[in-house]
Amino acid sequence: MKKTIILLSLIVLSCTQKEKEKELPILKTNSETLSIQEGNVLFPSIWKVSPELEWDEYTVNKFTGNKKISFCSDIDTLTFDVVPNNKYEFIVSYKDQKAKTRIITDTLNAGNLDMLALKYKRLNKDVNIKSDTIPFSIGVDNRIYIEGKVNNSKPLKLIFDTGANSFAITTSLIGDKVAMKLDGETLNNGSDGSSIKQTSSGNTVEVGNLVWDNIIFTSIDYKNRDFDIVMGWTAFADKIVEINYDKKILVIHSSLKTITKGYKKMETMMIDGIPYIKGAISVNIKNHSGWFEYDTGGNGSFYLSQKFTQTNKLNFSNLELKGTAISSGSQGAKFKSNVYHLPKLKMGDLETYEIPIYVAEKDPENLEYKDILGNDLLKRFNAIIDFKNYEVYLKPNQLLHSKYDL
Numbered sequence: 265m266k267k268t269i270i271l272l273s274l275i276v277l278s279c280t281q282k283e284k285e286k287e288l289p290i291l292k293t294n295s296e297t298l299s300i301q302e303g304n305v306l307f308p309s310i311w312k313v314s315p316e317l318e319w320d321e322y323t324v325n326k327f328t329g330n331k332k333i334s335f336c337s338d339i340d341t342l343t344f345d346v347v348p349n350n351k352y353e354f355i356v357s358y359k360d361q362k363a364k365t366r367i368i369t370d371t372l373n374a375g376n377l378d379m380l381a382l383k384y385k386r387l388n389k390d391v392n393i394k395s396d397t398i399p400f401s402i403g404v405d406n407r408i409y410i411e412g413k414v415n416n417s418k419p420l421k422l423i424f425d426t427g428a429n430s431f432a433i434t435t436s437l438i439g440d441k442v443a444m445k446l447d448g449e450t451l452n453n454g455s456d457g458s459s460i461k462q463t464s465s466g467n468t469v470e471v472g473n474l475v476w477d478n479i480i481f482t483s484i485d486y487k488n489r490d491f492d493i494v495m496g497w498t499a500f501a502d503k504i505v506e507i508n509y510d511k512k513i514l515v516i517h518s519s520l521k522t523i524t525k526g527y528k529k530m531e532t533m534m535i536d537g538i539p540y541i542k543g544a545i546s547v548n549i550k551n552h553s554g555w556f557e558y559d560t561g562g563n564g565s566f567y568l569s570q571k572f573t574q575t576n577k578l579n580f581s582n583l584e585l586k587g588t589a590i591s592s593g594s595q596g597a598k599f600k601s602n603v604y605h606l607p608k609l610k611m612g613d614l615e616t617y618e619i620p621i622y623v624a625e626k627d628p629e630n631l632e633y634k635d636i637l638g639n640d641l642l643k644r645f646n647a648i649i650d651f652k653n654y655e656v657y658l659k660p661n662q663l664l665h666s667k668y669d670l
Contacts, residue, residue: 289354291365293337296358301334303327304654305534311335315361319353323368325375333367382499384474396516398472400424402509403490405563406639406669410514412471412493414481417442420492422471424507424514425561426649427636428496429537431469435485437492438464444481452482453536469495494561497539500651507560507647510661520650527648527657530612534654541637541656545621546608547583552576554635558649558656562638564591565668566606566621569634573623580604580623586670589622600625603670609641614658616644620668640669 291298298311302325314320324333324346334343335354344352348371356363386393400410408424414433418441432452438444448463462483469476476499484494497505506515506523517523531542533555544553545568554572572578583604590598601622609616619641627634644664648657 288364289342291335291337291342291354291356292340293356293358295338298356299336301332301336303331304532306536308536313356313358313363315356315358315363317363319364319366320356321366321368323370323376326371327369331369335365382476382479382501384476384499387473387475394518395522396472396474398474398514398516400512400514402512402643405490406643407491407563408507408514408560408639409491410471410495412469412495414442414470414493415444415468416470421490422493422495423491423561424497425494425559426497427538427557427559427561428494429498430482430496431467431479431499432482432484432494432496433464434489434492435483438483441492446483448480450482452484469493469499471495497649497651503651505647505649505651507649508661509643509646509663520648523648527646527659528613530656530658532654532656539649539654539656541611543637544610545606546610547578547580547606551610552578557636558642559636560639560642562636563640563669564589564622564636564638565619565640566609567591567601567634567636567638568621568623570624570627572635583607586620589670591622599628611658614645614660616641616664620670 293313296313297309298313299306299308300311300322301307311322324331328348331346332343333346333352334341335356337356342354344367346352346367346369348369350369352367352369354365354367356365386396398410400408403409403423410422410424411419412422413419420437420441433442433444438446444464444467446462446464448465449460450463451458452461464481464483465478467479467481469479500516504517504520504523506517508515533540533542535555535557539558540555541558542553543556544551552572554576556566580602583606586603586605589601589603591601601624604621604623606619606621607617609619624634644661644666645658646661647659650656
């Protein structure tokens, strides 16, 4: 009799569970990997479907208020309006298999895709400081140069690179100008492809009054570059960064309240941990919109991919051909581009004209996004970059009509 009761209980439980699963939303996919979007931050092809798990759990990055979470496949999208300290369940249907998936918004746990928010401390511990100022210079390569030290080294040349979400060091400096031990490796994604690079943990970076501890560096064999160190935007992951090209200063704010007026807000999205802004180019009197990487580490003006060109069926035959150029990224791969004069670029309510545009003859492999606004263009606009809410604001400055490099 006891065995019968247990069996009946199991049958009832099994039926209840199946009925519950029937009520869950279903996301269909032909691909084993899914993209996830948290608010306006997109993580492409980041989530593997796992039917073998009892529950495949995704923990959202910490937030307050409401937030939209989307799981996106090659054929379907499922979006949830979520609030903190709750859970949301659905089924991923993949090759006649079902993966039970759960979104968790527990504020006590770190998110699955939480960026490493690097915290700096001040050498001057004045509690009344509301913002931090870092002087910079604009290099002959148009990049933002600041002076700093690594592991008590002599002064080094750092660039502030919004197109990077980590720190990198020129390989030749290790053991020479900088005391550093390589103790790991990582997959490095550059504008020209991906490869495994060696890393070093537990390092200290000093810039003016600011110090970062426990920094991980990626060792990259940069060739013929003027800089020693790449400082990615994650150095200020929880801050608001003002880039003032008129005064040649970075101002690190904790609130938008301390920022001057006159900036125009851009439509912004984080893709692969890098800020992108929505823009539109004018070719043959037609406008073509897209997401363009905001990359202060790029020394050119505007790089356009073959994918964008072909998708929008662009014809550059009526544009003035200025010549050709060879470019490379952190992998060292070289790519040839044709250089044209673009009549107009529109970013939000702002417009700029006669921009040199580099159209790639061939795109790097395995890179989804390759449309880049470099600092020969970006330096013409003072910027506010809100790394708390992933928003970009721009304002034209005195460099707006200065001559472009070709």
